[in-house]
Amino acid sequence: MMGPAHSLSGAAAWLGVGAAAAATGHTMPWPVLLTGALICAGAALAPDLDHKAATISRAFGPVSRGLCEIVDKLSYAVYKGTRKPGDPSRSGGHRTLTHTWLWAVVIGAGASILAIQGGRWAVLAILFVHMVLAIEGLLWRATRGSSSDVLVWLLAATSTWIIGGILDEPGSGSGWLFTEPGQEYLWLGLPIVLGALVHDVGDALTVSGCPILWPIPIGRKRWYPLGPPKAMRFRAGSWVELKVLMPAFMVLGGVGGAAALNYI
16 A cells, blocks of 8 residues: 555544444543544554655655665565565565564554653654654645655644643543553554554555564465455555545544544
8 A cells, every 4th residue: 555545544443443442431532532543644654664765764854764774674684584485585675574463563562661661752752753654644745745844844743742732631641541650651552553553454455465474474484475365456556545445544534533532
C-alpha cells in the first residue's frame, strides 16, 4: 500500500478499538480517542523506514534519511542471517524486519517504556514524531514537496503541545487503561503496535505479500510472504487501493469514531 492508505487504515483501526471499548463499557476519553487515532495513523507509516523513497524516510530531512539507511542495512543483515533455503536472495532490507509482528511489539513496548521513564518531554517527543507522520499521511496532497516540511513540523509541534496539555488534565486520558501510579501514558505504545500491524496487513494484501509472522518458520521459509490467494491481491497504488480501500477506511473510521463517542 501507499502512505495515504496506510495512514487512513491506521486511524480507522484505532477508532474501531475505541468503538469496541465503548461497547464493553470502557469508553475512551475523547482525547485518548483522538490522540490514539493520530498516533496510529503515523505509526502505520513507520515500517517503511527501510525504504528510502517512503514518506517516513523523507519526513525529518537528513535525520530520517540517515536512519533509513541504517534500518535498511540492519534489516538486510537480519534477513541474510536468518533466511532458510526456501527464502529467495535479495539485495536490500525492504519488507523484512520492520514488517513483522516482533518489530511492532518491540517498537510499541519501547515507546511505552520511554513514555513512563522519560516524563513529559519524552511523551511530547513521541507525540511530535507521530503527528508529523500523521499529517504527512493524512494530508498528503497538501504536504507534497520539500518546501512544506517546515510548515508540517510547525503544525505538528503546535498540535503536540495542545494535545499534550489536554491529556495532562485530570480525567483526560494520561492514565487511561493503566491506572496505577507511575503508569501514566503507558498506553501510548498500543496505537504504535496497532499501526505497525495494520501496515503489515495492508502490505500483505498486495502482490508481494508481507512476512508478518517472522521469525516463525513456514515450510522451507522463515520469511514467508503472508497474504491472500494471489488472485485477490493488488498492486500498491492501483485503483483497488484508491477507489475501494481508501473510501472504505474513511467510512469505517467515521462509524468507529461515532460509536466510540456513543453517538450510535
